Amino acid sequence: DEIRAFAREIVEKEIGKHAADGLGRVDYAVASGGAKVLRHSEAYSASRVMGWFSGNVRSDAMKVLQPSFGQPGECFPLKGDTGFVDVKLRTAIVPEAITLEHVSKSVAFDISSAPKHCKVWGWLQNEEDTQKEHLLTEFTYDLEKSVAQTFNVLDPKGEDSIVIDTIRLELMSNHGSPTHTCIYRVRVHGHQPNES
Amino acid sequence: DEIRAFAREIVEKEIGKHAADGLGRVDYAVASGGAKVLRHSEAYSASRVMGWFSGNVRSDAMKVLQPSFGQPGECFPLKGDTGFVDVKLRTAIVPEAITLEHVSKSVAFDISSAPKHCKVWGWLQNEEDTQKEHLLTEFTYDLEKSVAQTFNVLDPKGEDSIVIDTIRLELMSNHGSPTHTCIYRVRVHGHQPNES
Amino acid sequence: DEIRAFAREIVEKEIGKHAADGLGRVDYAVASGGAKVLRHSEAYSASRVMGWFSGNVRSDAMKVLQPSFGQPGECFPLKGDTGFVDVKLRTAIVPEAITLEHVSKSVAFDISSAPKHCKVWGWLQNEEDTQKEHLLTEFTYDLEKSVAQTFNVLDPKGEDSIVIDTIRLELMSNHGSPTHTCIYRVRVHGHQPNES
Ligand SMILES: [K+]
Ligand SMILES: [K+]
Ligand SMILES: [K+]
Numbered sequence: 001d002e003i004r005a006f007a008r009e010i011v012e013k014e015i016g017k018h019a020a021d022g023l024g025r026v027d028y029a030v031a032s033g034g035a036k037v038l039r040h041s042e043a044y045s046a047s048r049v050m051g052w053f054s055g056n057v058r059s060d061a062m063k064v065l066q067p068s069f070g071q072p073g074e075c076f077p078l079k080g081d082t083g084f085v086d087v088k089l090r091t092a093i094v095p096e097a098i099t100l101e102h103v104s105k106s107v108a109f110d111i112s113s114a115p116k117h118c119k120v121w122g123w124l125q126n127e128e129d130t131q132k133e134h135l136l137t138e139f140t141y142d143l144e145k146s147v148a149q150t151f152n153v154l155d156p157k158g159e160d161s162i163v164i165d166t167i168r169l170e171l172m173s174n175h176g177s178p179t180h181t182c183i184y185r186v187r188v189h190g191h192q193p194n195e196s
Numbered sequence: 197d198e199i200r201a202f203a204r205e206i207v208e209k210e211i212g213k214h215a216a217d218g219l220g221r222v223d224y225a226v227a228s229g230g231a232k233v234l235r236h237s238e239a240y241s242a243s244r245v246m247g248w249f250s251g252n253v254r255s256d257a258m259k260v261l262q263p264s265f266g267q268p269g270e271c272f273p274l275k276g277d278t279g280f281v282d283v284k285l286r287t288a289i290v291p292e293a294i295t296l297e298h299v300s301k302s303v304a305f306d307i308s309s310a311p312k313h314c315k316v317w318g319w320l321q322n323e324e325d326t327q328k329e330h331l332l333t334e335f336t337y338d339l340e341k342s343v344a345q346t347f348n349v350l351d352p353k354g355e356d357s358i359v360i361d362t363i364r365l366e367l368m369s370n371h372g373s374p375t376h377t378c379i380y381r382v383r384v385h386g387h388q389p390n391e392s
Numbered sequence: 393d394e395i396r397a398f399a400r401e402i403v404e405k406e407i408g409k410h411a412a413d414g415l416g417r418v419d420y421a422v423a424s425g426g427a428k429v430l431r432h433s434e435a436y437s438a439s440r441v442m443g444w445f446s447g448n449v450r451s452d453a454m455k456v457l458q459p460s461f462g463q464p465g466e467c468f469p470l471k472g473d474t475g476f477v478d479v480k481l482r483t484a485i486v487p488e489a490i491t492l493e494h495v496s497k498s499v500a501f502d503i504s505s506a507p508k509h510c511k512v513w514g515w516l517q518n519e520e521d522t523q524k525e526h527l528l529t530e531f532t533y534d535l536e537k538s539v540a541q542t543f544n545v546l547d548p549k550g551e552d553s554i555v556i557d558t559i560r561l562e563l564m565s566n567h568g569s570p571t572h573t574c575i576y577r578v579r580v581h582g583h584q585p586n587e588s
Pocket of ligand 1 (some may be wrong): 021063065066067068074075184185
């Protein structure tokens with residue numbers, strides 16, 4: 001009975017987290033919260049859904065701010081093995097961590113289009129000094145680990161806390177595809193400046 | 197081995213329930229089953245997605261009859277801290293319980309817009325005697341409990357079983373927001389009069 | 393502690409599979425991967441969403457290639473208790489197994505519209521010899537088992553491996569409804585001919 005109680009407790013906690021957008025952590029880049037893709041490097045045009053453009057943004061670029069529900073193809077394809085996506089957050093925050101998610105390799109048609117080495121930059125848009133771009137984190141997406149991988153922001157607790165409302169996910173390399181790289185979802189965690 | 201079997205059994209049962217619309221219980225108010233929002237109190241117009249109107253119903257009002265997939269913002273915002281949503285069920289039923297669901301506070305941007313004290317009324321539409329509104333249940337949505345909270349209908353086994361095809365979710369108070377209250381999802385459980 | 397570790401391991405594996413489209417197995421018939429419904433027997437027209445036609449295919453026929461998220465009604469209704477749906481796969485494959493999925497009976501309004509006895513045929517479209525239709529498998533969907541039921545292809549390891557890019561799900565009977573049969577989702581598993 002004690003064992004059953006143990007097991008149930010762990011199951012309920014994990015399913016609760018799964019039901020809470022998978023991670024149970026606030027995401028200031030989620031589309032349903034008002035975040036937007038501002039611009040991106042050239043999209044992969046041989047993709048099945050070509051998408052129309054609005055400003056600098058292809059219609060399917062918003063997929064990077066939406067859940068994928070374990071479905072292969074629910075991503076935004078960038079041309080080549082380098083590129084970027086710029087995202088306006090829901091509101092200005094002190095960033096704490098970035099999550100990059102790809103589809104499970106168990107259901108992927110071609111895992112070579114997964115992102116590999118990435119950098120994430122952050123800044124406050126419409127700031128007078130537009131030079132203040134901060135490197136938030138730099139990481140390698142590991143195909144052997146879980147689908148959603150979270151990386152802490154470098155030195156987030158420094159005495160000069162960074163406040164940002166825009167990020168750039170910069171793709172430095174992928175897992176082998178010469179033609180394109182699929183971005184399934186990026187999330188931005190942190191807190192509002194007036195919160196602890 | 198016995199412990200593994202125990203654990204697996206619990207996990208499979210819980211995941212099965214999670215995959216069965218979260219609760220594993222028939223919902224006569226689910227949009228995909230044909231339920232509809234008939235009318236509602238004034239919607240919160242500062243919301244990101246304004247929505248168009250059809251009759252008395254704003255386009256995003258149907259969100260209260262659809263799953264939210266753990267996404268903040270997948271709700272219908274009512275203006276203020278009181279209000280109502282009227283729902284025509286898929287078919288006439290003997291009501292047994294009501295479920296109110298909110299997004300997990302672990303991913304919510306502002307939990308103060310969650311509903312708090314609610315009443316649910318039920319009636320049979322187009323009945324000659326339009327006075328027959330029944331108070332089905334009255335409850336407080338508790339932010340410390342699970343995201344989907346189910347409340348039994350008061351005295352559902354009385355000798356005069358109630359049959360209804362329409363409900364009103366009446367919002368009496370929320371968890372603090374002066375401007376609006378978000379309704380993520382309401383479900384209505386019961387059985388058809390000819391079923392046991 | 394050891395027990396907790398056991399339980400957590402099982403939970404994480406099961407939730408990982410759940411998050412990987414439910415099965416953790418590549419599906420060459422998934423809509424987001426580029427598969428399409430080519431044609432189908434007469435659809436059930438009394439259904440709530442009538443759908444428009446394009447060629448031989450009603451708009452809601454694509455539901456059979458998409459996830460249902462545990463929602464009753466997220467299916468394609470065929471008229472009567474026999475019929476078929478033809479699906480063009482994402483690419484040509486050596487088929488290994490077929491999965492048929494229905495909504496959980498715990499949330500279904502009417503389980504009598506579930507498929508029962510089925511056959512699945514496969515062929516390579518645009519082949520010169522159009523007679524080469526292969527019976528891939530024949531099975532009975534069991535209402536007492538899990539919602540997604542997988543059936544191996546008959547003799548998939550024969551010396552003449554079959555290569556197909558199109559399948560027909562043929563409905564031979566259902567669980568009792570005289571009017572219609574709901575197809576929630578069909579999946580096709582296998583590998584590309586150049587893969588092991
Ligand atoms: K996505
Ligand atoms: K919802
Ligand atoms: K479906």
